Amino acid sequence: MQIQRKRFSVAPMMDWTDRHYRYMARLLSARATLYTEMIHARAIIHGDRSRHLDFHASEHPLVLQLGGSDAAHLAEAARIGEDWGYDEINLNCGCPSDRVASGSFGACLMADPMHVGHLVRAMKDAVSVPVTVKCRIGIEGRGLASRTGYEDLLLFARKMQDSGCDGLIVHARIAVLGGLNPAQNREVPPLRYEDVYRLKEDMPGLRIEINGGIRSPQEIQTHLNGALDGVMVGRAAYERPALLCSVDSLVHEIAEGRSALRGGAAVMFSSPHSGPDNSNPELQEIDTGAPGFAVPTISPDRLEWVLDSMKEYILARYAEGVPPQRIVRHMLGLVHGLPGARLFRQGLSGNWQRNLNSAASLDRYLGSTFAVFCNQLREHQSSGSLILQP
Numbered sequence: 001m002q003i004q005r006k007r008f009s010v011a012p013m014m015d016w017t018d019r020h021y022r023y024m025a026r027l028l029s030a031r032a033t034l035y036t037e038m039i040h041a042r043a044i045i046h047g048d049r050s051r052h053l054d055f056h057a058s059e060h061p062l063v064l065q066l067g068g069s070d071a072a073h074l075a076e077a078a079r080i081g082e083d084w085g086y087d088e089i090n091l092n093c094g095c096p097s098d099r100v101a102s103g104s105f106g107a108c109l110m111a112d113p114m115h116v117g118h119l120v121r122a123m124k125d126a127v128s129v130p131v132t133v134k135c136r137i138g139i140e141g142r143g144l145a146s147r148t149g150y151e152d153l154l155l156f157a158r159k160m161q162d163s164g165c166d167g168l169i170v171h172a173r174i175a176v177l178g179g180l181n182p183a184q185n186r187e188v189p190p191l192r193y194e195d196v197y198r199l200k201e202d203m204p205g206l207r208i209e210i211n212g213g214i215r216s217p218q219e220i221q222t223h224l225n226g227a228l229d230g231v232m233v234g235r236a237a238y239e240r241p242a243l244l245c246s247v248d249s250l251v252h253e254i255a256e257g258r259s260a261l262r263g264g265a266a267v268m269f270s271s272p273h274s275g276p277d278n279s280n281p282e283l284q285e286i287d288t289g290a291p292g293f294a295v296p297t298i299s300p301d302r303l304e305w306v307l308d309s310m311k312e313y314i315l316a317r318y319a320e321g322v323p324p325q326r327i328v329r330h331m332l333g334l335v336h337g338l339p340g341a342r343l344f345r346q347g348l349s350g351n352w353q354r355n356l357n358s359a360a361s362l363d364r365y366l367g368s369t370f371a372v373f374c375n376q377l378r379e380h381q382s383s384g385s386l387i388l389q390p
């Protein structure tokens, strides 16, 4: 199986990109490649496989991300993943957390490119689906010889190519092991996109996808239009999942050799009195002000369809014993920037499910919460305070 030539993917994110989030992400984008959270190879071999690996058939194309540093374990876990139906296996060489580093996997693996090459070879020999590696541009700290220069990245990438690796996804920051926590490691080390582009120039035969700090359709388009083979987005795709609505047409057009960025069905909220919910300053950065997608959000019709589909999904999982709040927590970002978002989120946060003790009451509660929101949205639309982009 081949990886699509130019691809957009949603990054693996622990606790965030579980199967429930991924189900919703697929409703928003038919084409995005989705990743599991990182799962340790040993957990797959010895743990509850169904809990770790089950997914919905709609989630394809779907990549299983593995953590680990033992070749036999990784090969075995990769084989199990392929048998389970995953389209690709990815090795985590980018996670900087202390817990992960003390198990000698994640980003600290980049200190030993020979060993990672050995791990990739073992996985390649075990499966027929592509095997890729997600890494940083370098690492430093924790008594390691620092590997922060471009030449270190080039050496690592060459080793990956020699080992049969089918592609690198490069988070364009170094990882600082020991000194910074994981959240700081996603913000503090500066982004060096130029290293990723230079790597592609030096190694045109290796698939290279870029990750880190990409938040808007414009940025996605710029990277996809360049020499790189793909763009991976993490936090923005979780915090504002409506972003995913715009990627299908982008990827399609770029694959076809066209690259226009249009507004499509995006909606802008333009009331002068109660503007977009800008309570989270981090998320404001995505509003670039460019025409077309100034606020990458979602049309009322699309949103209603997504909410209805999620209601059916929540009810189906409820029948299997999955608490609804485990799914609903991923939906709070869906309404970001839309009027009524705060009420919607309040209705679905805290102890909202405490008095719901049957599928029928859950169905009624979700149905009315979603309907109230969508009806209000339509009222805003007909009063002109929601502007559909041409």
Ligand SMILES: Cc1cc2nc3c(=O)[nH]c(=O)nc-3n(C[C@H](O)[C@H](O)[C@H](O)COP(=O)(O)O)c2cc1C
Pocket (backbone or CB within 6 Å): 011, 012, 013, 014, 015, 016, 037, 038, 065, 092, 094, 095, 134, 171, 186, 211, 212, 213, 214, 232, 233, 234, 235, 236
């Ligand atoms: C909550 C959270 C959990 C993450 N878990 C993983 C993980 O399991 N595996 C991994 O390779 N990266 C993980 N990452 C890193 C992301 O995949 C991504 O590389 C990083 O967030 C930078 O991309 P972004 O700026 O688009 O968010 C995680 C990030 C976040 C925010």
